[in-house]
Amino acid sequence: MSIITTPNGYTLNNSGKRVVIDPVTRIEGHMRAEVNIDKNNIITNAVSSGTIWRGLEVILKGRDPRDAWAFVQRICGVCTGTHALTSVRSVEDALGINIPENANSIRNIMQLSLQVHDHLVHFYHLHALDWVNPVNALKADPRATSVLQQKTSPSHPNSSPGYFRDVQNRLKKFIESGQLGPFKNGYWSNPAYLLPPEADLMAVTHYLEALDFQKEIMKTRTIFGGKDTHPNWTVGGVPCPINMDGVGGVGGLNMVNMNQVHQILQDTKTFVENVYIPDILAIAKFYKGWTYGGGLSSQNVLAYGDIPDKANDYSASNLMMPRGAIINGNFNEIHEVDLRNPDEIQEFVPHSWYKYPNGAKGLHPWDGVTDPDFNVSSAKGSQQNIEELDENASYSWIKAPRWRGHAMEVGPLARYVIGYAQGHEYWTEQIDKILTDLDVPLEALFSTLGRTATRALEAQWAADQQLYFFDKLMTNIKNGDSSTHNGELWDPADWPSEAKGVGFTEAPRGALGHWIRIKDTKIENYQCVVPTTWNGSPRDEEGNIGAFEASLMHTKVERAEEPVEILRTLHSFDPCLACSTHVMTEEGEELTTVTTSPVGS
C-alpha cells in the first residue's frame, strides 16, 4: 500500500477497499475502472483501463486512402459519421484537396446534427438514469407533475395530467411485466437519487419523448448521406449531387428533401429548447449540492476546434467551435494548438499494453506505433480473471496522449471552458444564464453536472448553427453554385509518391484526430487519437493521472456495493459504456456483481 502525489497534484492512496467496475463494450471506450475508498467511502485512488485491443489503425495499412472512412465508421456504433469526416479531412489535408462551399455546409450540418443527436440520446438514454429514478416515478401525482411541467417549460405542449397518468400507467405495466427493459439493474433504492417523484415522472416521460423524437434527427444525415444507417462520405466533398429541380427521394438533393431537412432542423431546435434544456435545469436544481467529478476540467482542457465557417480554412479564427489549450488552471492564457507540431501531441505507453521501438518515449501520431505487448503478471488474480490491476505496471489498452506533457480533458465541458475563457459570445451568454438560473458560482461548472449541462448547452448551440449552415447552403445554391464535389485529385496517378496529413473534428465526446501517411497511393500509417484516449488515458511517464481517473478522486460513494456515483461521473464523459460491476472487499473477495449498461442492462 502506498501514498503518492502525482505531478498534476493528486494524492493517491491505495490502502482502502478496492472497488472494481468492469464494463465491456464493443463501442468506443471499452473500459474498466478500479477505485480505492477510505473508511468514509471517499475515493482515494482511481485507475481507468481500456480492456479491449483497438487496432483499427493497423488493418488500414496498404488500403486505398479514399476507402479509410468506410472502415473507421465501423469502429463504433455511435459516432460513425464523425470518424468518417475526420478521415476524409485527413486525406484531403495530405493531398491538398479543396472542397466546395456547399460540401462544407453539408458536412457541417451533418456534424452538428450528430452533435445534437448524440447529446440528446446520451442524456436521456445513457445518462439520465444516473440521476432519475423510474421506479420512484410510479409514486408521482400526475396533477402535480403537470404543474411542474408547466412551470419548467411553459411552451411544451405535452403537459396535461391525463398525459402523465397515461405514461405512468404504461411505465407501471412495463415494470410490472417484470422485464424492466432499459430500466433494469438500476440502484433504485439508493439514497444518491434525490429527485421528488414528480420530477422523476417528468424526466421519464421525456425519456420516451426523446426516444420518439431522436429518430427524426437521423433523417438529416440519411438525406445528405444518401443512405441509412451508414451515410456515404467521399474525399473531395460530399457524394450527394444538388438537383433542385429534381423530384422524388433519389437522384440528389431537391426542394422536397431540402424542405424536409429544414423542418427537422427547426423541430430539433424546438425540442432542445422546450425539453432538454429545461429538464437539465430542473434536475440540476436538486443536485447542485453534489459537486463532485470536476477532475481536470478546472486545470487542463484541450480542444482542436471544428465547424469551419468558410470551406478549407482550418485556422482557429475560421472555426466556430474554438481551438486551444488551457494548462494549470490559468484561464488568462489560451495556448495555440498545432496538431502537426511533433512536440505538442504525443502518446506515451509506459502504463499501456504496447511497446515502442528503440526505447522511444512520447511519439507524435504521424510517427505513431501500435505494437501490442500484453502483460498482466503483476495484477492480482489470473490472466483470465483479473481481480485487481497493478497501476504501477501496464494496465490499459489505451495509450496516454499528452499535450506538451500535460494530461488533458476533452469534450463539451473542455470546449465550453475554453470558449468561455476566449469570450465566445453565444457560449458565454448560455453559461452565465444557466449559472444565474441555478444560483451557483462559476466554479460549479467544474463538476460532473457541469459536464452534463454543457453538453445540453452545446446541443442548443449546434441546433442553431445547423440552421445557419442551411441558410448558407440555400443562398449559395440560389446564387447558382450547385457544386458538391471536387474530383480534380481523385485519380491516384495525380498524387505525390509520399504525403502526410491530419484531419480533426470535435466529436460529441471530444477532440478527435486522424493522422495519415500515404506512400505510393496506399496507406502507410494511420493513427487515430480519439476522445476516450484523452479522457480515459492511464498514467504517463511522469505519473500524471488522466481525466477519468482525476474526476473520480475525492468523490463520496454512498454505498460501495452500488457505485452509482462512479457511473454518474464516468457516464458524464459519454464513453458509451456497458459495465459489469464487481465490488471487492479489502482482501479482494467479491461482494456482489451488478450489471449496468448505457441504457441500464
Next chain:
Amino acid sequence: METPSSVLILGIGNILWADEGFGVRAVETLHRHYEFAANVTLMDGGTQGTYLLQHIEAADILVIFDAIDYNLSPGTLKLIEGDDVPSYMGAKKMSLHQTGFQEVLAMAELLGRSPRALLLVGVQPAQLEDYGGSLRPATKARIKPAMDAALVWLAEHDIHAAARQQPLPESESIVGSEIVMARYEAERPPPDQACRIGDERVLASDAFEVAYRPHKVGSDTLDVDVDYRGKY
C-alpha cells in the same frame, strides 16, 4: 386495397471482427441476389443500436440476421421466432451489440410499436477474435442456407422475393463498395503488419473458445440445424 405490410430485413454485427460480421454479410448477399417489392427494406444495421429504433418500430415484419452464441457447433444455423428472440439475443455477452439490440427491441415495446412477426436467423460463429478478418468458411457457407430459411419464412407471411438475373455489381452493394466482402478480404494487410489478435483475457475466456475446425465446404450440402418448433 389493404396496405402491404412494412418489412425490414436487417443484418447486424461488426464486420471488422471476423464472424461477427455474419449478419451484415448475409444481408449484403441477399441484396445482391434478390429483388423485393417496395414495402421491403434491406438494411446493413452494423452496430447502430438505438439508431435502429425508428426502423424497428416502422416494421410490421422483421427479419434479423446475426451471429449468435447458442453454444452449438460452429456454423450451426438456428431460427428463433417471436417473443423468444430478445432472450436469445441477450443470452450471452459474446457480442455487446446484441445486448444493445435487445434494448432496442425493449424500447420499441415500451413505445408500443413492436413488429407483429419477428424472425432471428442466427449462426454460431467459428471465430470472432480475428480483427480485420472476414467470415470463416463454415460461417460463410451458412449465408445461403440462412437466406433460404428467411425466404421460406417470408413466403409464409406472403412476402416474396425474385432472384435477380444477374447479381448486382459490387459497386451497388448495400454495405458500400469500399468494404464489400471480396475487396475487404483481398486487400487485407498481412499479419506481420497488422496484429490480428484481441486481448488474451478475451481469447482465454470460455465465451470465445469456439474452436474453428476447417473442413470441406460445399455451399448447399451442409447440415442446417433449424429449430423446427411450431410449423417448422
